[in-house]
Amino acid sequence: MIYIHFIVNPISGSGKHNIGKTELEKHFPKEVYKIEVEYSNYKKHAIILTQNAITNNPDCIVVCGGDGTINEVASCLINTKIKLGIIPVGSGNGLASNLNIPRDIEKATAIIRNKNSQAIDVGKVNExxxxxxxxxxxxxxxxxxxxxxxxxxxxxxxxxxxxxxxxxxxxxxxxxxxxxxxxxxxxxxxxxxxxxxxxxxxxxxxxxxxxxxxxxxxxxxxxxxxxxxxxxxxxxxxxxxxxxxxxxxxxxxxxxxxxxxxxxxxxxxxxxxxxxxxxxxxxxxxxxxxxxxxxxxxxx
Known part of the structure; x- marks a missing residue:
C-alpha cells in the first residue's frame, strides 16, 4: 500500500479549484493507495501539517497549492527520504512550470502515480x-x-x-x-x-x-x-x-x-x-x- 499525504491550500489561485478528498480518490484507487488529505488554512499552517505528517512516514507528501505553500511543505522535507509531489493550483506556479508539471489535475496526478522522482537543489537564505x-x-x-x-x-x-x-x-x-x-x-x-x-x-x-x-x-x-x-x-x-x-x-x-x-x-x-x-x-x-x-x- 502506497501512502500519500496531501496538503491542500483551498484559497490558492483565488480558490477556484475543487481539489479535495473526493476528487483525489478518483485518481488514487483505494486498492493501491492510502491517502490522507489536510487543508492549510493560514500562512505557515502547511509547515505544521507537514511536520505532523512526517511522523507517519508517508511515501510522498503532495502540495496542492502555489509557490508559497510549496515552499512551506518542501522546507520540511529537505534531506529526508520523503518525496515531494506537486499539483499546481497557485497564481504564478514558477517551480511547477520549471518541473514541467501541468495544471491539469489528471496529468499532474499521473506524474505522482508514475513514481518517477529526481533530486533538485535548494537555496538557503539564513534559516x-x-x-x-x-x-x-x-x-x-x-x-x-x-x-x-x-x-x-x-x-x-x-x-x-x-x-x-x-x-x-x-x-x-x-x-x-x-x-x-x-x-x-x-x-x-x-x-x-x-x-x-x-x-x-x-x-x-x-x-x-x-x-x-x-x-x-x-x-x-x-x-x-x-x-x-x-x-x-x-x-x-x-x-x-x-x-x-x-x-x-x-x-x-x-x-x-x-x-x-x-x-x-x-x-x-x-x-x-x-x-x-x-x-x-x-x-x-x-x-x-x-x-x-x-x-x-x-x-x-
Missing amino acids: HYFFSNMGIGIDAMIIKKYDAYKKRTLIAYIKATVESSFKFKPMQMILSFNNHIINTKNFMFFISNSNEMGYGMSLTPKASLNDGLLDLVIIPKLNLFDKLILGMRVISNKFEKFKKAQHTLIEKINIEIPEKIFLDTQIDGEYYNLKTNKIEVAIITNGLEVMVTSSLNDNT
Whole structure:
C-alpha cells in the first residue's frame, strides 16, 4: 500500500479549484493507495501539517497549492527520504512550470502515480529555504505591494511592479562572492534556482534546478527610460537582451546592507522582514526529492 499525504491550500489561485478528498480518490484507487488529505488554512499552517505528517512516514507528501505553500511543505522535507509531489493550483506556479508539471489535475496526478522522482537543489537564505528564487530591494517591495491586493493576478503583479519601480530607492550593498568583495548600489538584487519566476516570466531562463549553482542577477541604478526598457524586456521574455543586467553563477554569497537594520526580502514569492541587515545565501545540492515527468536534464 502506497501512502500519500496531501496538503491542500483551498484559497490558492483565488480558490477556484475543487481539489479535495473526493476528487483525489478518483485518481488514487483505494486498492493501491492510502491517502490522507489536510487543508492549510493560514500562512505557515502547511509547515505544521507537514511536520505532523512526517511522523507517519508517508511515501510522498503532495502540495496542492502555489509557490508559497510549496515552499512551506518542501522546507520540511529537505534531506529526508520523503518525496515531494506537486499539483499546481497557485497564481504564478514558477517551480511547477520549471518541473514541467501541468495544471491539469489528471496529468499532474499521473506524474505522482508514475513514481518517477529526481533530486533538485535548494537555496538557503539564513534559516529560510527557497526553491525558485529570492530577492531583496525592489523585488521585496513588489511582493509586499502585490500581497496588499485582494487578488493575486498577473495584472496585480504588473501594477505592483510599476508602482515599486517609481518608489524604490537603490540601497548600498556589500557583496562577497566568488572571491570578490563588491560595494555597489543596486536597483535589483535577484537570486534564482529555477528558470521561471511565475506567470511564464523569467530573469534566468538558463537556470537549472540540479547544476549545483544559483543564478545571481544584479541591476544597477536605472533612469526612467531604462526602467521602461527593463519592464518591456521582462514582460516579453527577452530579459537576456537587457545589457545593464549582470548575471553570475554562484554557490554562496554574503550580503550586508549597512544603512538598514532589518531587511525586506521576498522568498519564493512571499514577503519576509528579516531582523538583520546581513544575510548569507547558499546552495544545498540535491537537497529535495521531487516527483517529475522525466529527467530534469531533458527538460531544461
